[in-house]
Amino acid sequence: MQQQSDNSSPQWNKTRISSGLGIQYPIIQGPLGGLSTQRLTATVSNFGGLGSFGAHGLSPSAIKDVIAEIRALTAKPFAINLWVSMEDEGARTSSSDAFARCLAPLAGHIRALGGALPTYKPYTPIKFEDQVRVVLDAKVPAFSFIYGIPPKEILDECQAQGILTIGAATTPDEAIVLEQAGVDVIAASGFEAGGHRGSFLRAADESLTGTFSLVPQVADAVSVPVAAAGGITDARGIVASFALGAEGVQIGTAFLACEESGAIAAHRQAILSGNARRTGLTRGFTGRLARGIHNQLLEELNRPGVEILPYPLQRSLVRNLSVLANKAAKPEFLPLWAGQSASLSRHNDAKALLQTLVSEVSTIAGPVLRWNRERRPT
Ligand SMILES: Cc1cc2nc3c(=O)[nH]c(=O)nc-3n(C[C@H](O)[C@H](O)[C@H](O)COP(=O)(O)O)c2cc1C
Structure with missing residues (x-):
C-alpha cells in the first residue's frame, strides 16, 4: 500500500517494497540468469531501484566474487537470485x-x-545448498529465488541477518505457500515474462496465468507486498500493476535490451x-x-x-x-x-530507461494511487 505525503498526492514510489528494501523506487531489475552483469545490477541500484544478479549458473566461489564486484560498484541494496530446484x-x-x-x-x-x-x-550438479551458503555468508541486502521455497533454516537465517527475501510465484497458490513460509515479498510472475517459468506447485504449462489475472489474485490472497512481473516495459505497465494491487514491479526484458x-x-x-x-x-x-x-x-x-x-x-x-x-x-x-x-522496449541504456520510467510514472500515477488508497487500508 502506498504511503502518502498528503491527502491528495500519494507518492507512487513510497510502498512497502521501497521502504522494506531501503530503495527510492520500487522498480526491481529482474535477475537475468547468465545474462546478468555486475554493471547492470549496480547501475540500477545506484539509480535507486533494486539491481538483481541471477547467479544460478555459477559455482559458490564465483558467486562470492560477483557479490564483491557488485559491492565495489554500489553501496546501495541489490539482490542475488538463485534457483531452489536445480535439476529435473x-x-x-x-x-x-x-x-x-x-x-x-x-x-x-x-x-x-x-x-x-x-x-x-x-x-556434475551444482547444488543450491552450496550456492545459498555463500549468499547468506556475504549478508547480501536481498535474496530472491524461483522454482520453489528454500528450506526453513535458510529463510530463518535470512530473517535473523536482515536479508530481505523475494520469492517468485506463477500462481496464487504458490504465492500463498511462499507467504506461509515467511517470504517477505512475492514476485508475481505472469506468463508474458521473458525467461523461465519458475513454477513449483504444478507443472509450468499448468501455471500459465497472465500478469493481468495473476497480480490482483495474488494481492488479494497474501498480505505481504507484491511485485508484478511479466510484460512490464514502460510507465503504463507500472501504473497498471499498481492499479492491480502491486507495490512494485520486476522488469526483465527491457533491461536485457540495455547495453549494460x-x-x-x-x-x-x-x-x-x-x-x-x-x-x-x-x-x-x-x-x-x-x-x-x-x-x-x-x-x-x-x-x-x-x-x-x-x-x-x-x-x-x-x-x-x-x-x-x-x-x-x-x-x-x-x-x-x-x-x-x-x-x-525503447532504451539501450539502463539509466535512461529508469529516468523515463520514473518521470512518466510520476506524471500519470496520481489518479490510480488515489483510487487504490481509498480501496485498501493504509
Ligand atoms: C534472459 C532472462 C533470464 C532470466 N533469468 C532469471 C533468473 O535467473 N531468475 C529469476 O528469478 N528470473 C529470471 N528471469 C525473469 C526476470 O527476472 C523477470 O522476472 C522477467 O523477465 C519479467 O518479465 P519481462 O521479461 O516481461 O519484463 C529472467 C528473464 C530473462 C529475460
Missing part, C-alpha cells in the same frame, strides 16, 4: 543414447557453423528492432519451459517428436550451438530470451 527428474540417469538423440536436431547447425559435435559427459546487460548485440537488437512481437514458450532451450523470441531454433525444437533432455542437460547441449551462433552473429540459432512486451 532423470537428469542424473540420462544416458548417452538420449544425448545422441537430442543432439540430432542441432548437429547440422553446429557443423555448418564450423563446430565439432560435443560428446556425452556425465552430469550480458546479452550480445544481436540479442539486444532483436528486442529493440520491433521484430520481437512474436515470442513463444519452449522447453527446447534448457529442458524447462521458458519464453523467447520466436526464431528458427525455437521453432525446430518445438516440433512434435523432438526429444528434449531434462534440465539442465538440454541447456548444456544447446550451449554448444549458441556459443558458435554468438560468434557468427547468427541470432536465428540463439535462445533469444524475451517477454511478450519485448517490442515495447
Whole structure:
C-alpha cells in the first residue's frame, strides 16, 4: 500500500517494497540468469531501484566474487537470485543414447557453423545448498529465488541477518505457500515474462496465468507486498500493476535490451528492432519451459517428436550451438530470451530507461494511487 505525503498526492514510489528494501523506487531489475552483469545490477541500484544478479549458473566461489564486484560498484541494496530446484527428474540417469538423440536436431547447425559435435559427459550438479551458503555468508541486502521455497533454516537465517527475501510465484497458490513460509515479498510472475517459468506447485504449462489475472489474485490472497512481473516495459505497465494491487514491479526484458546487460548485440537488437512481437514458450532451450523470441531454433525444437533432455542437460547441449551462433552473429540459432512486451522496449541504456520510467510514472500515477488508497487500508 502506498504511503502518502498528503491527502491528495500519494507518492507512487513510497510502498512497502521501497521502504522494506531501503530503495527510492520500487522498480526491481529482474535477475537475468547468465545474462546478468555486475554493471547492470549496480547501475540500477545506484539509480535507486533494486539491481538483481541471477547467479544460478555459477559455482559458490564465483558467486562470492560477483557479490564483491557488485559491492565495489554500489553501496546501495541489490539482490542475488538463485534457483531452489536445480535439476529435473532423470537428469542424473540420462544416458548417452538420449544425448545422441537430442543432439540430432542441432548437429547440422553446429557443423555448418564450423563446430565439432560435443560428446556425452556425465552430469556434475551444482547444488543450491552450496550456492545459498555463500549468499547468506556475504549478508547480501536481498535474496530472491524461483522454482520453489528454500528450506526453513535458510529463510530463518535470512530473517535473523536482515536479508530481505523475494520469492517468485506463477500462481496464487504458490504465492500463498511462499507467504506461509515467511517470504517477505512475492514476485508475481505472469506468463508474458521473458525467461523461465519458475513454477513449483504444478507443472509450468499448468501455471500459465497472465500478469493481468495473476497480480490482483495474488494481492488479494497474501498480505505481504507484491511485485508484478511479466510484460512490464514502460510507465503504463507500472501504473497498471499498481492499479492491480502491486507495490512494485520486476522488469526483465527491457533491461536485457540495455547495453549494460550480458546479452550480445544481436540479442539486444532483436528486442529493440520491433521484430520481437512474436515470442513463444519452449522447453527446447534448457529442458524447462521458458519464453523467447520466436526464431528458427525455437521453432525446430518445438516440433512434435523432438526429444528434449531434462534440465539442465538440454541447456548444456544447446550451449554448444549458441556459443558458435554468438560468434557468427547468427541470432536465428540463439535462445533469444524475451517477454511478450519485448517490442515495447525503447532504451539501450539502463539509466535512461529508469529516468523515463520514473518521470512518466510520476506524471500519470496520481489518479490510480488515489483510487487504490481509498480501496485498501493504509
Ligand atoms: C534472459 C532472462 C533470464 C532470466 N533469468 C532469471 C533468473 O535467473 N531468475 C529469476 O528469478 N528470473 C529470471 N528471469 C525473469 C526476470 O527476472 C523477470 O522476472 C522477467 O523477465 C519479467 O518479465 P519481462 O521479461 O516481461 O519484463 C529472467 C528473464 C530473462 C529475460
